[in-house]
Amino acid sequence: MLAQIHVTFKEGVLDPQGKTVHHALNDLGYEEVLDVNIGKYLEIKLDSASKEEAEIRVREMCEQLLANTVIESFRFTLVPTD
């Protein structure tokens, strides 16, 4: 099983990287760009007995370590690998 995890800033938290990329895209003529939010993407290979168990454990990993829930939110999908 593969967990594909996205960690991004919560709404209202300043994202200076996202802001800079937003301006750069506008400068390149992509005027339709309204907002850019830069985050992290993690892939975690798992040896879990079931999808339900993986779901619980990955959520725990995100809350305990992978995201700082004061400033970041996370979402993930579980993909079977074999």
Added chain:
Amino acid sequence: MKCGIVVFPGSNCDHDCYHILKHVLNQETHWLWHKDEVNLESFDLVVLPGGFSYGDYLRAGAIARFSPIINSIISFAKKGGKVLGICNGFQVLLECGLLPGALIQNQSRKFICKNVFVNIDNPDTSFTQGCGENRVLEIPIAHHQGSYYIDPYSLTELEENGQIIFRYCDKSGNVSAESNPNGSVGSVAGVANKQKNIMGMMPHPERCADPLLSKTDGQIIFQSLISNS
């Protein structure tokens, strides 16, 4: 005063803190290795120094907060023990939840290393009581992830509880957007817990506390702690 300086892999201001407390201020000072769980009951102060614990991987302080010594520090702090987190040490204290809020990348996206002025917002704590009439300190900062963030509701709560210890300001003590080097909400440079025995700050007082160097404002913080021990 019996002091402990925590050493994580990647700490790089640990020796500065040790030097100031032991050799400049003549206090009993010990190293605390991050892998050890230690009974800290006999200590008066634990310092989490600046640096790049675990290479700042994932987020600054995110991995260090799971070091065994943190359990010892949490029980020490819960009993009222004084804890000072400087720069990366502040980030660790936020990650382990001993202090509220978080630190994110500077607004300018640059690593900033320069002297700044901070206004003492709460002069009535064991970290600041020694400031006397002096309300503005000049202390250097050196960080990339030093922009303090907390939601507006919690910021008001911090203000009401006197938990904001330092704010970035100009030479005369005026707090404004121009004197805020990194985009911190409320220009916050240092915060404490409700009981005021745990304090975290981005500026480095240990870098301006040896009279051999020209500036010594940082001594005020260490002297305050010594008089309160």
